[in-house]
Amino acid sequence: MALTYLCMISWDSLQARLNINKIIGSTAEDQKKINLVNGLISAVSFNHEENRKKLISAGIYSDFFSKTYYLLKIIPFCFILLIILATYLRGTIDITTAVIYVSLTVIFILIGPDAYISMRGKKITKKISGRLPFLLDLMNVCVHTGMTIESSLDYLSKEISTVDENLGYVVFKTVERSKVVGIEKAIDEFHQLVPTSEAQSFAMTLKQSLQYGSSVGPVLSSLASDIREINIMELEEKIGKLGAKMSIPLIVFIMIPIVVLIAAPGVLRMISDA
Template sequence: MRNDLLLFSSLMLIAGAIIFVVYLYQSGHKKNIAKYIKNDKNHSHSKKIIKDFLDIIVPSSIVMNDREISDKIVSAGYYTFQYAHLYLPIKYVLLVLGAIVLVLISYSSYSAMTIVAIVASWTVIVLIIPDAILATRIKAYRSHVSKQLPYIIDLLAVCVQTGMTIEASLSYLAREMESFEPKSSLLLKRLNDRAAIVGMNEALEELYSHIPTSEMRSFVMTLKQSLQYGASIYQTLTVLSADIRKVSMLLVEERIGKLAAKMSVPLILFIMMPIVILITVPGILRLMSGA
């Protein structure tokens, strides 16, 4: 048992060392590699292949830089979160401490292979589950913004119709929506802040990169067209909000149409099969008793 534990400890140390080396390599040299690939035009294709291969064999759940983590957290709607740099250290500390605790608890009760399986399961949970939760939160946030976008467009159209500019309308809506729609208010505030720094066109492009949905793309293209040509967009905004609502209604109808097919399987398994059994079993029992 002691030899098995020593073997297991050695494997854990080797795995931890490999993860640590990969983390240092990826975080310390990724920018340099990208810069070198960009500058070296003669060997750009081969270097790009090497970089893509490294990205494939090293999962993002194991190695991410602070910028990538911060972008994911912002994409989930947490604009004021300032501790993105602690995400990976906390994950690895939990991994190591949890593995040590599990080994100490299971040392006298399970075999070495069982302990390895338990620690491997804990490793998968710690490395994958937080990223899966964050990805689910990003998807939910984008869906929420897309659902609220028609109402934002209607309010923006009313502000534009009263004579306000697009920039003033967005700033006004960001202030007024804070009490009843804080998520959309933060999104508009972020758009206004970026517009003051890089310009409205670039801020709209960043908005679409932040919420890459078809509804947001139509909204961004409409605003950019108005800013470029100076055309009135009241009628365009009202038509756009109506179209987004129609598309949402069509998606709901499609889901309702698929619901009948999805319900057929549990109906067959949990209702029809028990009824068939209840009908046939008494006759079978009578035949068996008569025989």
């Protein structure tokens, strides 16, 4: 993790230096460095597109990290594996300890990051979906002021990042893609980035408004209210399940010790009489 962090910091600092030098007018040397690094990374990277989608869903937007994701897992794994093998050959550890160390290395270096990114991706997707009513209300205000759907998304992509970075990034990528493939295709890709029923309703509402020219303001307000009601119902469902979940520690840590305390004197008398 420390190696990954240092690599990402170095790459970001190099890109920041390149952007500064673009203003000054001296970018040739730094551009050569970036091209060299990109060439080396491209030679050893694989599944770049799959990694990029997976990392974007987890809120990690570094292109460098998506290219070197597997590389940053395999190199530490091989290094630790060589250390374990050398230690075993020297006789410092036995075969059982070596197998345990290898298993822990596989879990924490190969399986652990994938599990963490998957869990983080689900959490961020749910968070973005819960923030959609906020986006819908802001779009409703923008539409009522006379802005189109495209211009309102363009404006909100710059402003909403101060409130929610992940939602701001998704809206920003939607605006960027709309300039290349069109707004309807970009809205479909928004649903692909946030694969939830709320995002699907949002995409369908915008597409219907674009296709038929209907007024989108009242529909956005109604959709925001519906999503809020769904979120409240899910919260109430979780609260309702707490009672059943709390009964398990109640039985294990309170009821069973009480039964033991009540039955213990009688059992001890029977043992002593016998």
